[in-house]
Amino acid sequence: MAGQHKYSVLLPTYNERENLPVIIWLLTKTFQENDIDYEIIVIDDNSPDGTLEIAQQLQKLYGEDRILLRPRAGKLGLGTAYIHGIQHATGDFIFILDADMSHHPKFMPEMIRLQQSKNYDVVTGTRYAGNGGVYGWDLKRKVISRGANFLATVLLRPGVSDLTGSFRLYKKDVLSKLISSCISKGYVFQMEMMVRARQFNFTIGEIPITFVDRVFGDSKMGAMEIVSYAQGLLKLFVAV
């Protein structure tokens, strides 16, 4: 279905030993069933739990042309992980998703179809529209998520329903340009990518996705996250 295009998946990991084999299994299954040319670039930040070791086993199983290992010396942040990954990517499109299985690869063919139908520069998954949704969130978490998204929408007016989501398909040159212009970190980084995309007049399409909160390991959301989110948001409000 993908024509002559090739899709590079960037998977930044830190302590994802349990999740990585399953997400790679799901990715390869989806790509094979839909006849999509792909590669998966694992960018491991020297996880102490042996994520890289299991990634090497998976590379042997699936082939060195499908699984690329581009580890780094330590935790260096998400933005630089993407830059690092893009440098090694041979595809003309880049998929970004969380390695913890909260994003399901089954939505990728839909995202590709939407991208191709309108030649979008970016296609982003949204939990907030259509048949999208979440699993494993209590009322408090939903209120925080909705409140944070509302605040960002009011302040930044990005024209995208799910700003903080991070399941996206980019044209490769578009992603490079966006990353190089971004100044934020963490949650806010994903948001800034959308705001900058609008700033550069890139076109953005949306696909409803389901989000299943991480099965293995802890979900990161506490008071500190909320404070740093608010700080980052204000910084963006002033900067963009």
Next chain:
Amino acid sequence: MTRATEAAAFFGITATIYLALLFQWIPIPLPETVQEFTLPVLPWWALVSFGAYSLGNIGYHVMTFRDCPEAYHELQTQIAQAQNDLRSKGISI
């Protein structure tokens, strides 16, 4: 222009127009009720309206935030499949 300057410009212009009307800097004849009763409370009305809109918006979207247990169960099945398949191929899970 950044979002912050846009917002500052919007509030600056709105505030100027409002103050001009409130203190009658420009002689626009307004009905007495508007001048005496509506104008003084207008900012509070705007603030309360915005607050109500915000709460309504967030409340509505929290209420209609869809739960997707079917996605969770599908994933659980697939995780088991993946682990069995990968184990049989010699991956140490």
